[in-house]
Amino acid sequence: MTDGAVKILGICGSHRKEQNTYYALKKCLEGLGSLNIPVETEIVDLSRMKIEDCKGCHVCFLRAGGDSYCPVIHDDMDSIYPKLIEADGIVVASPVHWWSGTTKIRRFIDRTNTFCGAGNTEYAGALYNKVGGVITVAYDVHGGTEVAATHLITWMLAENMIVVGTQGAHIAGTATCNLGVPTAAPDSVKTDHHGMKTVYEVGKRVAETAYLMKTGRANIPVLADRAPGNAADREIDWDKFYRFENSFPKEHYGIEGKLATSEKAFWKFIEEMKHRKKSEGNTWGTLPDEDVFVSVWLEKRGLILLSDAELYELCPEYYNFYLKED
Numbered sequence: 001m002t003d004g005a006v007k008i009l010g011i012c013g014s015h016r017k018e019q020n021t022y023y024a025l026k027k028c029l030e031g032l033g034s035l036n037i038p039v040e041t042e043i044v045d046l047s048r049m050k051i052e053d054c055k056g057c058h059v060c061f062l063r064a065g066g067d068s069y070c071p072v073i074h075d076d077m078d079s080i081y082p083k084l085i086e087a088d089g090i091v092v093a094s095p096v097h098w099w100s101g102t103t104k105i106r107r108f109i110d111r112t113n114t115f116c117g118a119g120n121t122e123y124a125g126a127l128y129n130k131v132g133g134v135i136t137v138a139y140d141v142h143g144g145t146e147v148a149a150t151h152l153i154t155w156m157l158a159e160n161m162i163v164v165g166t167q168g169a170h171i172a173g174t175a176t177c178n179l180g181v182p183t184a185a186p187d188s189v190k191t192d193h194h195g196m197k198t199v200y201e202v203g204k205r206v207a208e209t210a211y212l213m214k215t216g217r218a219n220i221p222v223l224a225d226r227a228p229g230n231a232a233d234r235e236i237d238w239d240k241f242y243r244f245e246n247s248f249p250k251e252h253y254g255i256e257g258k259l260a261t262s263e264k265a266f267w268k269f270i271e272e273m274k275h276r277k278k279s280e281g282n283t284w285g286t287l288p289d290e291d292v293f294v295s296v297w298l299e300k301r302g303l304i305l306l307s308d309a310e311l312y313e314l315c316p317e318y319y320n321f322y323l324k325e326d
Contacts, residue, residue: 008203009044010043013093017045018186060123071309087132089207136175146170173195241322250318252311252314
């Protein structure tokens with residue numbers, strides 16, 4: 001591992017190998033490259049792993065130790081236990097099955113009983129203070145993603161992990177794979193632009209929180225020495241954006257625990273709010289005092305203004321729809 005790097009482990013609980021849930025988790029972890037911190041990632045794909053049901057015998061409470069995490073059952077969980085212990089942050093992803101996670105992810109969770117703080121072995125409480133985040137993918141919009149996410153989050157809370165959500169009111173990364181595209185595609189979830197935004201953000205919250213805890217640093221340098229990747233020439237069509245969006249130009253979590261948005265979009269927003277009425281169905285009404293409003297966002301709330309290319313890097317799936325055409 002790179003010196004000082006945080007290790008983020010992704011657990012994919014889909015029965016289907018490398019389909020939409022795997023795609024969302026993979027993109028979530030790839031998006032950590034836009035943070036100015038050293039991060040190493042790994043995905044454990046449960047789709048081809050054999051994990052038996054926990055027997056509820058609690059032998060692990062008394063006899064777990066060394067290389068034996070579950071003294072009663074030996075299967076593919078044996079290779080996962082050390083990865084969980086090594087990880088600084090864990091992102092668990094599952095498709096929604098009847099408003100909950102899959103049986104794959106349920107078996108995985110049950111078999112982490114050996115880490116329960118009530119045990120009397122060296123592994124009791126092994127997940128304490130690790131940072132956790134959740135991704136759930138449903139077939140339909142509003143298809144139970146947040147309910148399923150709460151089931152996964154309660155496991156993390158029971159293990160005394162530190163759970164993070166996303167910017168705004170989302171408790172997890174939640175997305176749908178059925179938005180008027182062929183649902184047989186293994187990456188159709190990418191058409192849910194808003195959902196993928198939450199997917200990216202939950203990963204970044206996990207990584208940054210884990211980094212701050214591991215290093216004890218009070219902050220992370222903002223964009224310092226972070227060269228743009230393949231997004232260097234990206235330019236967003238903000239006129240198109242405002243045809244489809246009616247609120248503030250989508251702040252993004254991603255840098256030093258603060259919100260970030262496009263510099264162009266911010267000032268366009270200020271201009272629009274000088275004459276836009278709340279009665280038009282917009283979140284914001286006419287600005288009563290432009291200077292005060294700008295001061296609150298830029299100084300008191302610490303909003304970071306980015307170039308279009310930098311903003312695109314924070315969530316490419318979201319902004320693909322708004323890119324200017326050549």
